[in-house]
Amino acid sequence: MFERPKSGERAVLLHASTDGAPDAAEREEFAELARSAGALLVGELVSARRIPDSRTFIGKGKVAELAKLIEDQQAELVICGAPLSPSQERNLERALKCRVLDRGGLILDIFAQRARSFEGKLQVELAQLRHLSTRLVRGWTHLERQKGGIGLRGPGETQLETDRRLLAQRIRVLNLRLEQVDGRRAMNRQNRVNAEIPTVALVGYTNAGKSTLFNALTDAGVYVRDQLFATLDPTMRRIELDSSSAAIIADTVGFVRDLPHELVAAFRSTLQEAREADLILHLIDASDPQRWQRIRQVNAVLKQLGADEVPQIRVYNKIDKLDRRPRVNWNRNGLGRAVWLSARTGEGIPLLRETIAERLRRERVQGMMRLRPGQGRQRARLFELGAVVAETALDDGGWALELNLGERDLQRFLKRESLPASQFEAGAATLEPNAITQR
Numbered sequence: 485m486f487e488r489p490k491s492g493e494r495a496v497l498l499h500a501s502t503d504g505a506p507d508a509a510e511r512e513e514f515a516e517l518a519r520s521a522g523a524l525l526v527g528e529l530v531s532a533r534r535i536p537d538s539r540t541f542i543g544k545g546k547v548a549e550l551a552k553l554i555e556d557q558q559a560e561l562v563i564c565g566a567p568l569s570p571s572q573e574r575n576l577e578r579a580l581k582c583r584v585l586d587r588g589g590l591i592l593d594i595f596a597q598r599a600r601s602f603e604g605k606l607q608v609e610l611a612q613l614r615h616l617s618t619r620l621v622r623g624w625t626h627l628e629r630q631k632g633g634i635g636l637r638g639p640g641e642t643q644l645e646t647d648r649r650l651l652a653q654r655i656r657v658l659n660l661r662l663e664q665v666d667g668r669r670a671m672n673r674q675n676r677v678n679a680e681i682p683t684v685a686l687v688g689y690t691n692a693g694k695s696t697l698f699n700a701l702t703d704a705g706v707y708v709r710d711q712l713f714a715t716l717d718p719t720m721r722r723i724e725l726d727s728s729s730a731a732i733i734a735d736t737v738g739f740v741r742d743l744p745h746e747l748v749a750a751f752r753s754t755l756q757e758a759r760e761a762d763l764i765l766h767l768i769d770a771s772d773p774q775r776w777q778r779i780r781q782v783n784a785v786l787k788q789l790g791a792d793e794v795p796q797i798r799v800y801n802k803i804d805k806l807d808r809r810p811r812v813n814w815n816r817n818g819l820g821r822a823v824w825l826s827a828r829t830g831e832g833i834p835l836l837r838e839t840i841a842e843r844l845r846r847e848r849v850q851g852m853m854r855l856r857p858g859q860g861r862q863r864a865r866l867f868e869l870g871a872v873v874a875e876t877a878l879d880d881g882g883w884a885l886e887l888n889l890g891e892r893d894l895q896r897f898l899k900r901e902s903l904p905a906s907q908f909e910a911g912a913a914t915l916e917p918n919a920i921t922q923r
Contacts, residue, residue, distance in 0.1 A: 688767030690738030
């Protein structure tokens with residue numbers, strides 16, 4: 485039986501697809517992913533099939549061609565651009581006599597190299613174990629079922645069943661630890677809400693310049709390098725927008741085409757910063773000829789996270805490569821919807837600060853809400869949101885509340901509590917000086 489090699493970085497890229505041959509941009513991105521993982525690329529092969537082969541995905545002819553390429557280049561690893569089933573991966577390894585990795589496994593390996601924080605390492609390990617749990621159908625010698633016969637009878641549990649049980653136990657432990665981390669994140673978010681500090685989430689396709697922009701806005705000194713997923717662990721910093729306003733900016737994980745669902749699930753607590761943010765900065769590489777595809781791919785991940793309704797400013801970075809001047813594009817309501825800048829040279833950064841400050845001011849609302857005596861639950865919920873600036877008791881036993889909260893939070897509150905929009909009086913007069921003030 486074939487034993488998997490334990491090392492080797494000389495890699496052949498297998499550009500496999502069922503939707504026509506991958507274009508040059510997709511092939512270059514895949515090659516950059518492999519180089520980011522530390523692979524030495526020694527060859528590549530393109531395979532386009534309308535219907536994938538059930539055993540090997542690419543069919544017997546391509547397998548023979550690939551085996552010849554591996555032998556000629558003395559390759560030790562094949563990286564496939566298409567997702568492979570566990571059986572397809574196993575069959576290819578048996579036929580090619582070298583390790584086979586698909587795109588999802590490659591991205592998981594890159595994330596494992598980049599994770600530095602405790603939370604990041606937990607999330608990567610959880611994603612790897614979930615990926616591995618689907619591949620325990622392999623027939624490597626350490627997973628062979630115990631055989632009958634004198635001296636070979638085991639305690640009643642096969643090695644495969646033991647591995648599955650141990651994996652399930654470790655996944656449960658990691659989920660519990662991540663729940664604790666998520667609880668701390670939720671507490672920090674609540675503290676920011678109570679302090680009336682809005683949160684801005686920085687998202688974008690990987691290698692669009694997120695870390696460079698983050699440093700330009702905050703002087704955080706985050707690691708910057710021209711490679712995919714150069715930074716993985718999220719970072720949060722306070723930024724001063726103008727003389728009277730500030731915000732917390734959160735740098736999140738970079739997105740990429742066909743991001744493995746195991747990673748999206750594992751990093752849900754980190755990416756939740758985008759879903760709970762008051763504003764999203766969607767960073768775009770303006771010099772990328774595929775930028776419209778990148779925009780759609782990032783928005784697809786945001787929709788998967790439930791963050792597609794969060795207000796967005798598109799930030800077109802790297803205008804220095806296009807010889808363009810910084811500018812702001814406005815929507816029909818007079819709000820900045822796009823900013824063109826260069827994070828590397830600093831051109832346009834002041835425009836971005838002004839646009840963020842204006843959007844945050846316009847995205848928050850102030851006003852009055854009167855609640856009846858039987859609406860104590862709604863009153864408690866408003867306090868939980870940190871939206872109550874002041875309150876006073878009414879003669880009928882109800883309350884008059886002065887509120888300051890995000891417009892999106894107000895709409896969600898009214899919908900969840902089945903309250904009419906007319907119950908909130910925007911811009912109403914403030915309460916009397918003897919009102920109870922919340923700070």
